[in-house]
Amino acid sequence: MKITVTPDVFKLAQVFTISRGSRTEAKVLTVRVEDNGVVGWGECVPYARYDETLESVTAEIEGLPAQIDREALYDLLPAGAARNAVDCALWDLESKQAGKRAWDLAGLPKPGPEITAYTLSLAEPAEMQAQAAKNAHRPLLKIKLGTPDDMPRLEAVRAGAPKSTIIVDANEGWSAEVYADLAPHLVRLGVALVEQPLPAGEDDALIGMERPVPVCADESCHDRTSLPKLKGKYDVVNIKLDKTGGLTEALRLREAALAEGYKVMVGCMVGSSLAMAPATLIAQGVMVTDLDGPLLLGEDRDTPLVFDENGVHPPSAALWG
Numbered sequence: 001m002k003i004t005v006t007p008d009v010f011k012l013a014q015v016f017t018i019s020r021g022s023r024t025e026a027k028v029l030t031v032r033v034e035d036n037g038v039v040g041w042g043e044c045v046p047y048a049r050y051d052e053t054l055e056s057v058t059a060e061i062e063g064l065p066a067q068i069d070r071e072a073l074y075d076l077l078p079a080g081a082a083r084n085a086v087d088c089a090l091w092d093l094e095s096k097q098a099g100k101r102a103w104d105l106a107g108l109p110k111p112g113p114e115i116t117a118y119t120l121s122l123a124e125p126a127e128m129q130a131q132a133a134k135n136a137h138r139p140l141l142k143i144k145l146g147t148p149d150d151m152p153r154l155e156a157v158r159a160g161a162p163k164s165t166i167i168v169d170a171n172e173g174w175s176a177e178v179y180a181d182l183a184p185h186l187v188r189l190g191v192a193l194v195e196q197p198l199p200a201g202e203d204d205a206l207i208g209m210e211r212p213v214p215v216c217a218d219e220s221c222h223d224r225t226s227l228p229k230l231k232g233k234y235d236v237v238n239i240k241l242d243k244t245g246g247l248t249e250a251l252r253l254r255e256a257a258l259a260e261g262y263k264v265m266v267g268c269m270v271g272s273s274l275a276m277a278p279a280t281l282i283a284q285g286v287m288v289t290d291l292d293g294p295l296l297l298g299e300d301r302d303t304p305l306v307f308d309e310n311g312v313h314p315p316s317a318a319l320w321g
Contacts (some may be wrong), residue, residue, distance in 0.1 A: 001033040003070065003086065007054055008043075009300040010272055011189045016143045017121040018171050020049065026270045026297065030058055032084035033068075033093050040093025041320070042278070045242050045269035046087035049099040049219065057082045070248050079223040079245035087246025088278045088320070095321045102321030103281055103314075104116040106251060113310040114283045117167060125156035140165045142290060145156030146173020151185060167288060169195040172219055175203035186213045192264070193288060195238060196220065206233040216265050218290075223249050226255050238265040238290075239282055247278040254282055262312045263287040270296055273304040277315035280305070 010026045017023075032041045046052035060082035068076070070090050075084035095102045103111055108307045120131045122144040135141060143157050150170075157166065167224040168191050176180070179197040186194060198205055203220055216236035220226065222243040230237065237257045245249040254264055265288040266279055276291045283289040291312050294300050306313040315321055 003061065003064060003066070003068070003089075004032045004034075005058050005085070006030050006032075007058075008272075010300065012270070012296055013298040014296075015121070016119075016270060016296055017123060018146065018169075020171060022121075022269070026272070026293070028275065029054060029061075029081070029085055029162060030274070031061060031089045033086065033089040035097070037095060038093060038096050040089045040091070040096060041274065042085040042088030042090075042092060042246075043271055043275040044081035045271045045275060046081045047242060047269060050080060050243075052081050054237045057085075061086060061202055070246075073246075074248065077245065079243060079249060081242045083249075084241045085244030085246075087248050088241065091247055091278060092320050101317065102247075102278070106247075106281065108281060109284070111280055111284050111314040113308070113313045114280070114286075114289040114291075115139055115311040116283075116292050116295075116297060116307070117288065118292050119144060119169075119290070120157065122146065125152040128153050129156035129160040132157040132164075135262050136161035136164060138164060140167070140288075142167045142169055142292075144169055144171065146170040148178055150172075150174075150178075150182065154182075154185065154189055154191075154275075166191050167193040167290075168197065169218070170197045172196050172199040174198060176202075176209070180209065183210065183212055193236065195265075203233050208232070211235060214263065214287075218267065224253050227256060227260060227262075229252075230262070234262070236263040236265050237266055238267045239270065239279075240267045241275070241282075242269050244284060247281065250279070250282050254286075254317075265290060267291075272297065273301045273315070274320060276305055277320035278311070280312060280314045281321075283312075 046057040200219040214235040217234040218238040264286040266283040303318040
């Protein structure tokens, strides 16, 4: 068995901004696992918020033993980008070796398309209204917020897309006071979900606070070990493969979260169709699917995911799994 990791860069269709900064390209790592001439591949997006860099994640992957399987991997690497790319590559390898689709190997029903959110990046209100109007045909819009002055932005997006369902992602950018002030307006404007309003280390302030709109844990939820710390704070968990460390743990987290009464959102970093492909298996029937990474790119993999009026479709075998 041979494991290789290479950096890839995908240009974005336009500048993408959140409360932590802006970017013009998606920098990813592509992992290939070769066994007896069969190659499986996966992708991860190292994320500075979790102290990951392209170099640190590459080093983690290159430090793995030559022979590996998914269960051994779980004990060798922590949850995060490195384990994600290798885990998903192993799923793809196993699928090719078995001549079966990944969902069959996982014992899941054949997946179908799921409506995905489309993300509007953080900007001045007039620009966000223009973004919203341009995408008002989409049924689900996600707004990047996270400043003390977000009300004009929210009002502008609702004006630009009066019929779309709106979800809001604060990216840890609000204080408890700001969130409490905004909450009634979120209801008034028909917001369906709020992602991570407070910093992960300060979210105890959510305990006992009224949540008129469902609140979703993103930065506060990585894998199953996160669940005990979410009680009383959150209604929904956002499952991202770059946080769980791959499809294997994502499947387990989804099962555990649902068993504990949480609703599920399936999200992504800004990556290519290869990164989104395994997540389409997790997204079946969840409260919110947010796998719009490829829609934000100016270029993609050779056999990209299909997005149409029915949503994001599962991958072809030529792409993954």
